[in-house]
Amino acid sequence: MHFTPFPATNFQMFKSFCLKWNPAFPLFSLFIFSFFKLKSSSKTYSKMTKYLQSAILALAFSHHVKSEIAIFDHSDISVWTFIDSVATLEPKLCENLIELRFKGASGYTLRSVGEETFVCDFLNVTQMPEGNQAGPILYYSYDAPYCVVPATCENSSCCSFDQCVPSQKGPWFCSNERDSFLNIEIVGHDIQQAVKAQNLYACGNICKGTPNCVAVSYSDGDNLCYLKSQFAFIQIRNGVRSVHFGADKNIWLP
Numbered sequence: 001m002h003f004t005p006f007p008a009t010n011f012q013m014f015k016s017f018c019l020k021w022n023p024a025f026p027l028f029s030l031f032i033f034s035f036f037k038l039k040s041s042s043k044t045y046s047k048m049t050k051y052l053q054s055a056i057l058a059l060a061f062s063h064h065v066k067s068e069i070a071i072f073d074h075s076d077i078s079v080w081t082f083i084d085s086v087a088t089l090e091p092k093l094c095e096n097l098i099e100l101r102f103k104g105a106s107g108y109t110l111r112s113v114g115e116e117t118f119v120c121d122f123l124n125v126t127q128m129p130e131g132n133q134a135g136p137i138l139y140y141s142y143d144a145p146y147c148v149v150p151a152t153c154e155n156s157s158c159c160s161f162d163q164c165v166p167s168q169k170g171p172w173f174c175s176n177e178r179d180s181f182l183n184i185e186i187v188g189h190d191i192q193q194a195v196k197a198q199n200l201y202a203c204g205n206i207c208k209g210t211p212n213c214v215a216v217s218y219s220d221g222d223n224l225c226y227l228k229s230q231f232a233f234i235q236i237r238n239g240v241r242s243v244h245f246g247a248d249k250n251i252w253l254p
Contacts, residue, residue, distance in 0.1 A: 081124040087117060088234050093184070094120035185237040186217045186244065188228035197225035200241045207243075217242045 083105045088094065091110055097120070098108050105122035113119050191213055197203040200218040203225035207213040215228040220239045231244050 083122040083124055085119050085121050086234060087113070087119050089116055089118070090236070091118045091120070093234060093236075094118070098122070181234075181242045181244075183236060183238050183240060184234050184242055185240045186215045186226075186228055186231055186242040187233035187235060188215060189230040191227040191229050194219075194224040194226050196223055198223065200243065204243055215242065215244045 083103050086094065086097065086102075094108055094110060098105060102122060104124060106124055108120045108122045111119050111121070191210060195206065197206060197218065200216075203216045203218040206225055207216045207227050210227055212229045213227045215231040217226040217228070218224070218241045219226075220241065234242075
């Protein structure tokens with residue numbers, strides 16, 4: 001759904017309208033979108049896999065993400081702060097990340113840097129878009145409804161934008177940490193060959209004790225810890241837990 005332009009005074013009306021819809025509707029739309037993209041494409045099976053992966057990832061996030069995404073065409077973003085950029089093959093991942101309030105961002109703009117490569121510029125929007133001035137398309141996420149955060153996330157889902165994070169002394173717990181990802185592999189410049197680690201928490205401690213390490217990808221299947229000196233890309237891979245530690249020396253590359 002596009003609004004061109006969408007006055008700031010209509011935000012609450014739009015939010016109320018969205019909350020009346022069944023939460024499953026956006027997921028159904030995503031599958032329909034993937035189907036027609038596949039039907040109209042001459043790409044091979046790898047192209048099909050990418051769209052199906054995106055749909056599956058959206059389903060995985062949907063159990064604790066209940067936000068609405070508003071799209072504003074050619075909006076004048078008068079007050080905002082640039083946070084960071086992420087490169088990806090699948091633009092849907094950017095929407096998933098903004099729903100999880102990645103690095104505290106509340107919106108993003110999308111740009112293409114290649115035939116199948118996209119860059120999402122994440123923003124902290126402090127004033128809503130308004131006016132007819134030319135500008136980028138802004139994807140803005142509303143907060144999810146308030147709920148009580150469960151003590152652990154082993155047998156229950158985290159609410160709002162909270163995510164499940166590792167704990168050294170007990171069960172994993174729900175937190176508002178925005179830089180921990182499930183089933184998203186961080187691709188970057190490896191510092192060394194993969195090392196064995198008992199869990200993601202141990203993997204993170206190895207990174208914190210290694211010079212120039214800014215991110216890790218941990219494989220649950222083989223207990224391997226991959227240390228990254230740069231966070232350059234993200235991709236879908238089952239059985240992987242990744243963390244970005246947000247160091248100042250981190251470089252994001254398209």
